[in-house]
Amino acid sequence: MEHPHGLSRIYPVKPADVYLFATCLIDQFAPEAGMDTIRLLEREGITVHFPEGQTCCGQPAYTSGYPEEARAVARLQLDLFPQPWPVVVPSGSCAAMMRHHYPKLFADDPPVLAKAEELAQRIFELTEFLVQVAGFAHPDSGEPCTVALHTSCHARREMGSHETSAALLANLEHVAVVEQARIEECCGFGGTFAIRHPDISEAIVTDKVASLKDSGTRRVVSADCGCLFNILGRAARLDEIAGSPAPTLEGEHIASFLWRRTGGAEQ
Amino acid sequence: MSQPVHFHAAADFADRSLAAVNDAGLRRNFRSAMDYLQTKRRAQFTDDGELELLRDLGQAIRRHALANLPDLLEQLEARLTANGVVVHWAETPAAANAVVLEIAARTDAKRFVKGKSMVSEEVGLNHALEAAGIEALETDMGEYIVQLAGEAPSHIIMPAIHKTRQQIGELFAARLPGVAYTENVDALISIGREVLRRKFAEADIGISGVNFAVAETGTLFLVENEGNGRMCTTVPRIHIAITGIEKVVAKLEHVAALNSLLPRSATGQAVETYQNFITGPRQADELDGPDEVHLILLDNGRSQAYADLQLRATLQCIRCGACMNHCPVYARIGGHAYGTTYPGPIGAIISPHLLGLDAAYPLVFASTLCHACVEVCPVRIPITDILIRLRNEAQARPGSADATLRGSGAGRKTLVSTIWRAWSLVYSRLRLYRLTSWFMSRGRALSPIEQGAWTRSRTPLVPAPKRLRDLIKERGK
Structure with a gap:
């Protein structure tokens, strides 16, 4: 599989154990996506270890210009993964933070930097891991349906995992992935950007919701909860404004969608 | 007709961007222009392998030039001087304008024609000339349109991209005597050309920018599509070029590599219509060319970026505009909302050095950090990493190790921290x-x-x- 320049990496053989770094958004707001991630990995015969000490990767402070505050949070995560197992992250954005930005964050602190660089090598976004390491190959057992894929900017441009997300969906026999205009464009979330520049963020996400709906489906999946909450929150507000009796756009984490489509428990 | 002084107004970003997102016409103009430019660029780079190799090369050439900047600038000055070009160093916009005004006063020049130059916008040259009673006519069609409208460029490559042809038709009909409304693009261009053609012949001084200044040969390389740049640099008896100190490259062959990236990244053209290699005034045995050629090399805060090994990458920029063409924020608010000469992602990372972080810090937060700019930058400027660094600087405790730039700490708010x-x-x-x-x-x-x-x-x-x-x-x- 082709990767954006500089993102190619060598993948390990399928391990017996992995760590799960579930992200703060999944822990608090979308725990089912985390459970489905565990189920998907366990079905591959992999034991999933969830270090209870995890909180957040620190990205919100890092991108907002508070490096000290980000370091304090990131520092806590560095000690959670003592075994040399892969660390699977069900978010392209948080995975990119740990893989590409931890070494920058600790550049001036050599002992911690060594730790950050070692960990960075073991960070895998979930769909990247399922395709490249676990060899995910389960038949689609769901009813025919259409779906749109939203890949976060960090998944696409820092992890190259937009391709693995797309590959997983393409392998689902009864799922038609729709074409959407400007698929590569940001959804306007941008962490604290959505709060700092609400009007610009609203303009961008409104366009994203429109191009998703125009693509002819009512369902969107993504490997990033930040984008999903932004897109679905805007779609739901637009439904409220329009007085729509039912949601015109629904969505879920790609882990939940995959699990359900490939024989996981009915929801 | 006067252009507003617009480049100290970054603090009003919130108000202007709000007005812009609520302007449906403006949003439509930018969306369709950005879609068009993105498609054109993509069509130029069909081979990913070639593109990535070229970007590596472009980055290496620019990094090499910056790593040797003091030496190359000295070499450039020596070569240009040997070629008969007068080199002027300007630390500030005021100093750059003073050089131009001195030349105008010495030669009793009253009429200027200008080729497209963002550095002349940066120093506010038109205002300085206007204040001295000198007419300076913009001859790039886009620049001519925004000058006629009393506006500033909204894009570094396509200054009038915020306007539709209908709006330009109305503008021409309102401002040009004897011109009737038309929205036919070819007709509009002919009208503009007719006005400009007369002015070239009458002008005393031609102003231009510089795309790359070659140190080994003392060559000023200038690209354009309309031929107005060649007119400005050859017809009037004096040619004054103005550029930033970072535009130097070591060798002539570096121009070829960089120019295989510049037009394809900028407008999606394989090559520009005009490529000018300017190596001095008219020689005794030559028929055409100016009597005098001057180059003004402007610092205006660039040395602050140069001094910092991370921020130095900012100066790699070749001003193609691809970063703004692919920016989801720029596409929604357009160039004027930024309030700076250089809008979009590159504007957000260069303006803090030109204006001080205290004036420009709102711009470094005007990004979702989506990396689209990083993905298309032909010289691989790590724009998002630099934005994060500038966010750190903007909110650093004054006096702390994180506060190293002019205006650092100006964006720090007690509640937010x-x-x-x-x-x-x-x-x-x-x-x-x-x-x-x-x-x-x-x-x-x-x-x-x-x-x-x-x-x-x-x-x-x-x-x-x-x-x-x-x-x-x-x-x-």
Whole structure:
């Protein structure tokens, strides 16, 4: 599989154990996506270890210009993964933070930097891991349906995992992935950007919701909860404004969608 | 007709960007222009391998030039001088304008024609000339349009991209005597050309920018599509070129590599219509060319970027505009909202050096950090990393090690830094995080319906009844 320049990496053989770094958004707001991630990995015969000490990767402070505050949070995560197992992250954005930005964050602190660089090598976004390491190959057992894929900017441009997300969906026999205009464009979330520049963020996400709906489906999946909450929150507000009796756009984490489509428990 | 002085107004970014997102016509203009430019660029780079190799080469050439900047500038000055070009060094916009005014006074020049030059916009040259009673006519069609409208460029390559042809037709009909309304693009261009052609013949001095200044040969390389640049640099008896000190490259062959990236990244053209290699005034045995050629090399804060090994990459820029053409924020608000000479992602990272971070810091937050700019930058400027660094600088405690730039710390707000301190405390103390997140999920019924800026456009975020860590624990039992 082709990767954006500089993102190619060598993948390990399928391990017996992995760590799960579930992200703060999944822990608090979308725990089912985390459970489905565990189920998907366990079905591959992999034991999933969830270090209870995890909180957040620190990205919100890092991108907002508070490096000290980000370091304090990131520092806590560095000690959670003592075994040399892969660390699977069900978010392209948080995975990119740990893989590409931890070494920058600790550049001036050599002992911690060594730790950050070692960990960075073991960070895998979930769909990247399922395709490249676990060899995910389960038949689609769901009813025919259409779906749109939203890949976060960090998944696409820092992890190259937009391709693995797309590959997983393409392998689902009864799922038609729709074409959407400007698929590569940001959804306007941008962490604290959505709060700092609400009007610009609203303009961008409104366009994203429109191009998703125009693509002819009512369902969107993504490997990033930040984008999903932004897109679905805007779609739901637009439904409220329009007085729509039912949601015109629904969505879920790609882990939940995959699990359900490939024989996981009915929801 | 006067252009507003617009480049010290970054502080009004919030108001101007709000006005822009609510301007449906403007939004449509930019969206269709950006879609067009993105498609054109993509069509130029069909071979990913070639593109990535070229970008590596472009980056290496620019980094090499910056790593040897003082030496190359000295060499450039020596070569240009040997070629008969007068080199002027300007630390500030005022100094650059003073050089131009001195030349005008000495030669009794009253009429200027200008080729497209963003550095002349940066120093406010038109205002300085106007104040001295000198007419300076923009001859690039886009620049001519914004000058006629009394506006500033909204894009560094396509200055009038915010206007539709209907708006330009109305502008011409209103401002040009004897011109009737038309929205036919060819007709509009002919009208503009007719006016400009006369002015070239009458002008005393021609102003131009520079795309690359070659140190080994003392060559000023200038590209354009309309032929006006060649007219400005050859017809009047004096040619004054103005550029930033970072535009130097070591060798002539470097121009070829960089120019295989510049037009393809900028307008999606394989090559520009005109490529000018200017190596001095008219020689005794030559028929054409100016009697005098001057080059003004402007610093205006660039040396601050140069002095910092991370921020130096900012100066790699070859001003193609691809970063703004692919920026989701720029596409929504256009160039004027930024309030700076250089808008979009490159504007956000260069303006703090030109204007001070105190004036420009709102711009470094005007990005979702989506990396689209980084992906298309032909010389691989790590724009998002630099934006994050400038955010750190903007909010650094004055006097701390993180505050190293002019105006650092100006964006620090007590309430915001207190919130981040509290956030950091919660997420770096496991017990505190457990407690806080437990309360949030158990108290989910009490989650606020109003969540500030988030719920102005979206439904509220509601915590799940049980956290992932609770579900995992229950499952283990």
